[in-house]
Amino acid sequence: xxxxxLSSPFFGLTLCLATYLLGKWIQNKTGWLLANPLxxxxxxxxxxxxxxxxxxxxxxxxxxxxxxxxxPVTALLALGIYxxxxxxxxxxxxVLLGCLAGSVTSMLSVLALCKAFGVDQAVTAxxxxxSCTTPIAIGIAESHGGLAAIAAACVMIAGVTGAxxxxxxxxxxxxQDPVAQGLATGACSHALGTTKAREMGEIQGAMSSIAIGxxxxxxxxxxxxxxx
Amino acid sequence: MPVAAQLCVIFAxxxxxxxxxxxxxxxxxxxxxxxxxxxxxxxxxxxKPRQLQQTANFLLGNMPLFFVPACxxxxxxxxxxxxxxxxxxxxxLLTTPLVFFVTGHVVQxxxxxxxxxxxxxxxx
Numbered sequence: 001x002x003x004x005x006l007s008s009p010f011f012g013l014t015l016c017l018a019t020y021l022l023g024k025w026i027q028n029k030t031g032w033l034l035a036n037p038l039x040x041x042x043x044x045x046x047x048x049x050x051x052x053x054x055x056x057x058x059x060x061x062x063x064x065x066x067x068x069x070x071x072p073v074t075a076l077l078a079l080g081i082y083x084x085x086x087x088x089x090x091x092x093x094x095v096l097l098g099c100l101a102g103s104v105t106s107m108l109s110v111l112a113l114c115k116a117f118g119v120d121q122a123v124t125a126x127x128x129x130x131s132c133t134t135p136i137a138i139g140i141a142e143s144h145g146g147l148a149a150i151a152a153a154c155v156m157i158a159g160v161t162g163a164x165x166x167x168x169x170x171x172x173x174x175x176q177d178p179v180a181q182g183l184a185t186g187a188c189s190h191a192l193g194t195t196k197a198r199e200m201g202e203i204q205g206a207m208s209s210i211a212i213g214x215x216x217x218x219x220x221x222x223x224x225x226x227x228x
Numbered sequence: 229m230p231v232a233a234q235l236c237v238i239f240a241x242x243x244x245x246x247x248x249x250x251x252x253x254x255x256x257x258x259x260x261x262x263x264x265x266x267x268x269x270x271x272x273x274x275x276k277p278r279q280l281q282q283t284a285n286f287l288l289g290n291m292p293l294f295f296v297p298a299c300x301x302x303x304x305x306x307x308x309x310x311x312x313x314x315x316x317x318x319x320x321l322l323t324t325p326l327v328f329f330v331t332g333h334v335v336q337x338x339x340x341x342x343x344x345x346x347x348x349x350x351x352x
Contacts, residue, residue, distance in 0.1 A: 012297075020293045038292035042299040049303065056304055063297035070294045071242040072235075073287045075262035079277050080288075082270040094338040102331035109323045117315040120308055130320055131327055134295050139257030149302035150309065150316065152295050157320035162328070169325050175332030177339060184332035188324045211331075220260045 006054060012062025019044040033163055033192075039156070074135035081213040088210055094179060095207075099214040102187030106131040107222055122147050128226065129219050130154035133190040136216040140223045155190065162189020163196045170200075178203040186211025234283040237275070241265050 005011060023040030049059055081088075088095060107128050114124040125146030129137040134155045141151035162169075166185045175181050178201050185193040185200075186208035194212065198205030229237070245262035269275045277284075287294075302309060309316075 016293065016296045020290070020296060023292075036292070038295055038299065041292070041296045042302075045296065045300045046303055049300070056301070059300065060297070063300065066294055067297040069287065070298070071245075071259045071262055072238045072283075073291055073294050074259035075238060075241055075245075075266045076280070076284050076287055078263045078266035078270060079280065079284055081263075081267055082277060085271075093342055094335045097338045098331045098335035101334040102327045105330040106323060106327045109326055110319055113319045113323070114315070117312075117319070119312050119315050119319075122305075123308060123312045123316060127316065127319060130323070135291070136257075136260055136263075138295070138298055139259040143255040143257045147302070147305055147308070148298035149300075149305070152299050153302075154316060154320045157317060158324045161321055161324045165325070166328070169328045170332070173325065173329045173332060175328070175336065177336050179339060180332045180335035183335045184328045187331040188327035216260070217264070220257065224254050224256065 006058040007061070009062035009065065012059045013065060014062070015045055015048060015059065016041065016063055016066050019048075033160060036156070036160075038152070070135060070138065074139060077133070077135065077213060077216070080209065084206070084210050084213070087206055088214075091179060091207070091210075095183060095210055095214055098180070098183045099187055099211055099218055102184070102211070103131065103215050103218040103222055106188070107219065107226060111226060121145070123150055126150035127154050128223060130158050131188055131190065132216045132219050133212050136220065140220055144223065156192070159189045159192030162193035166193055166196045167200060179207050182207025183211045187215050190215075229279040231282050234280050238266075238280065238283060241269070 019041040020037055022044065023037030026040055027035045027037055045059070048054070049056065110127050110130060111124065114127060122145060125144040126141040126148070127150065128144070128146070129140040129151060132140065132155065134152055137151045137155045138148045142148055162185055166189070169175070169184070170181045175184055181200060182197050182204035185197040185204065190212045194205060194208040197208035242258070242262045245265050246258045249256055249258035249261050270277065
């Protein structure tokens, strides 16, 4: 019976969905930033696999189906960029230059620090796109031989830092313009930061969400030139 | 568009992008290429955002779910993770305000320059 249970793809599928829904429920109840559905779901899945001694391959049979949907999810990010084309046109130069500067800074500083700390190649490749939104970061990481999970973890650290500290960063680093605040938040902490940017103001929220798509695209192009 | 048709369109875009990605001489992630292809289809009015609405609402509304399998995959690489753990955390933390700083100031300088130019033009 157990054999049939573990060899079925429905095991991984059910586990992913159930833990994710539980994570979503906990976030709604508590409203804490760290009660993140992804974090909770991943922690619970790993706990179940490790505690019950279930091999990763059994989980992957079902989880792979969900993983395949990452492509369509990434493709649909195009809708967000498309819907913002008007405001993007209006602020074309600041958005383009700001996101370009941010993406270059992010990738070069990560690359330099990874070399300085002697970080493994597979980890460095995963960390490079850490300022991008998760689906794009996973795409970039995997196409350079990086580990998707580490990419997702770094993206989350950057996102949580920005979501918690964006108003402080703006004050300490002397960014007063609302357009600049929004773009800076989106460039360093993508979707998680955008939730905070929306609290800071309407312009900040809109600019932050524009920065997600633009920085993502710029980072993909930049990553082509960076070999690590 | 019925949901089955929406899925068909999105899967087809992803399929074409996988092909294109394989043709390219450099390693460009197929998923991001699919985003570019879909954006082009929207811009040239071959598709309307409304036509993909239900699928987009479901997939984008539950985005974190689709990262779960890749993240759970870390249990196969615990040795790599533990070896680099502190470096990874430290680098991620340190570079975030740096990116904020550079982006923010570049945008402020650009805005200043653009506004000055606009003012100069309006004085002419």
